[in-house]
Amino acid sequence: MRKLLSGLVLFALIGAGHVLAQDPAPVDTMWTDNFDDTDTDSLGLVNVGWIRFGEEDGLTGSAVKQTPEGHLYLLAGSYSVVGAVVAETNGIPVLDMSDPVKTGQLLKQNNFSHPNQVVSFQFNMVNMRQGSIFVFATRMTQNDTTGDPFPVSDPTEQPAYVLMFDPNTSMMHIAKYEGSYAVLDPSKWTYLGSTNFDFEPEVWYRAKFYLYEDKLKAKIWEGDPVDEPQDWTISAVDTAARVSGKFCMFALLGAPPGGDEVLVDDVVVQGFGDLTPVETISPGIPDAFELHQNYPNPFNPETVIRFSLTKPAFTSLEVYTLMGRRVRTLVWGMQQAGTYKIVFDGRDDFGNPLPSGVYFYRLTSGNQVATKKMLMMK
Secondary structure, three states, rough: OOOOOOOOOOOOOOOOOOOOOOOOOOOEEEEEEEOOOOOOOOOOOOOOOOOEOOOHHEEEEEEOOOOEOOOOEEOEEEEEEEEEEEEOOOOOEEEOOOOOOHHHHHHHHHHOOOOOOOEEEEEEEEHHHHHEEEEEEEHHHHHHHHHOOOOOOOOOOOEEEEEEEOOOOOOOEEEEEOOOOHHHHHOOOEEEEEEOOOOOOOOOOEEEEEEEEEEEEEEEEEEHHHHHOOOOOOOEEOOOOOOOOOOEEEEEOOOOOOOOEEEEEEEEEEEOOOOOOOOEEOOOOOOOOOOOOOEOOOEOOEEEEEEEEEEOOEEEEEEEEOOOOOEEEEEEEEEEEEEEEEEEOOOOOOOOOOOOOEEEEEEEEEEEEEEEEEEHHH
């Protein structure tokens, strides 16, 4: 983190909700953390590695640790004129602080989350001072990794979508922010939906945050998972949605010198990973990274896409309309070096047939990107 711009203004703006219909459901679990390995991992670096900011980042007196009871404990410290604490992750299984270069390579090559996700968690606002807020942020983009052995998502620089809990105004909000130090000034956030909710101290609540493309929903309840309400507490649509970024963050923001305390537990991150199986043509190392032209082309309704990878990397293959709207994710995950093929059936992520027209398909593997055009004619 860097030095703060002066001031932190907490501001609650009630936004209009939107009724959402026919939203897809997540189909796989990307990662979970129940914080039950305290005996061997009191700092929360194994199972899921939680990155925190401390003295070397200008944040003094904060704490992020696992408690003997099996919770993640957050204590806000002082960051210039703001009280704050941050714990973030993209779901990386291990943060090996004795080998930051190796861990940094894992962070660069693997994003263990997805911008489209459903996140569930428990939280207990044990001690919240007047004016303090507790937030869960996601779709945070990773810093530029050029020359950086240990990349993170700097919350003072990277944009995010936020589920904000404000016990002082008895409000819960879905919001987003973007811009340098924007996280520190909620009065400048874009509020997409809000609702009243009476929070009590030292009470465990459960929350669920749904993000799929431009659709955003949230719910909150007290009790067990079986007590989850059927209806969403807040529903919204972001007409200027940003669907990128895979880091998520729990944070406390308030007045200095901090002292706010929150417990977090049972974090479950699910994704929309109903992907077409990828067939290996050759497991050997090809001569070059390449995205081949689909065949047949034009096609109706199916076509085959081949691609070659020269090294293991997190790889995605996505289909876009001529206007740049993503309609289908075909590959999403780690792939070894080799040559592969996959069948595109002319349908979107919802299973709906796409209309005739020109589409682009983009292959991203590590820092390598290739794009080609195809035509579907019915």
